[in-house]
Amino acid sequence: MNIEIVRTEGLGDSTYVLTHDGSAVVVDPQRDIDRFERVLNDSGAALRFVLETHLHNDYISGGQDLASSLDGELILPAGAAPAFRHRPAFHNEDLDGGSLTVRPIHTPGHTPEHMSYLVLIEGAPVAVFTGGSLLVGSAGRSDLLGFERADTLARLQYRSVNRIAALDANVGLYPTHGAGSFCTTSGARSLTSTIGEEKATNPVLAYPDEDAFVEGQLSGLVPYPSYYEYMGPANVAGRKATRSFTVATIASEELAAMGSEVFVVDARPKWDFAAGHLPGSLAVEMRNDFGTWVGWVLPFNAPVVLIMNPDQDTEEAVRQLSRIGFDDIRGVIIDLEAWDTELSHYTLVSRSQFVSAVADGAQTLDVRAPNERETGYLADSTYSYVPDIAEETPGGLDLDRPLWIACETGYRANIAANILETDGYDVHVLAGAGVTDVLADLSN
8 A cells, every 4th residue: 555645735735645456545635636647647546536524624626527537436425415426425334445445434523524534455444534633633623614613513523533543553644634724723743643643642632521622622723714714615516626727927008907806916025025016916925825825815716917026936826826716817927127117115124123123112013823922922012913904904003103014934924014005004024033033132
């Protein structure tokens, strides 16, 4: 048996391609299925099953088209009831995969219909794919379908993670959600594990009872991206896989003709953006979670024009947006410096400059996540998380004073600064350092 992990780092997710004796199983594929087709073609194995553990909240699935393109069988939890043909998985009703057997295990909690899949070879359990149930060092959160259902789902999750933990200690644990995923209740650790290791180290298996588990699971939860609310319905309805990630280069007159309905997303490095950018454009620097942040601060599936440097990967940007249902990409600008137009700019500052400004009583804005803020903050700083700033300007800010903005790396501070610059603020952004660094310097 061989299990290959195909990571989607920006989502904090793993897709698995299991091969054994000429047969293959794919677990929880994203919408850009060409990645999994290449792995399968390289393996020489025939696709037998595409297993979906649940109706995903963080991306659009490519399972339907992957199964169709390679003549595999699409398996979803019976309770998912999507609007397309599939084979429903029922608890403990084995699926015969020829050289292997897949045993569905109902593990509700992350979602009500959630299934884990135990793989047996010659009758012996060897691996369990747990989706958003038991994770490495954590468990899938239970509040993504609304907090009014979170208590009920957390109680289901308690029973589910302990059901999985009752498997043999040497069974491999392969969760979909991991480090970097907003679908986890706490910081997940490495990608894979074993049942025995999790029983010895995973804190979600150490609670004395159900009530303690629920209290622990529902406390300290971080906000999750706003686009999540559209993913479940999209996965029930079924969305076609994306095959092309190319986008046309556009000129200034073409952008002008598109009108105000189009959102211009500037994915260049923060230094380039600060030095000169189109007024009203949104700064979301290109990296592996670019799509997540665009999806969090823009209306769902808004029409987008990208701005990127010639050496940046335009197709990767389009791919990331496609995974979360942003399909209306109107074009890309790759020669902004050549445009005959007036550009806006603002100041990126060093750690020492920021520390000096704070010591002199500067107006500061902290845009970190709530759990980061709880670890310590600058005295007299205003606080607002970046996605909230996209909805509403923080109260209490003085438009007539320079505004110094910080997060932990400069990435989110740059997004916030760009939004507030449009509102007329004179912004200064801490780049390459964070609030924690500034606090350490001020304490010395």
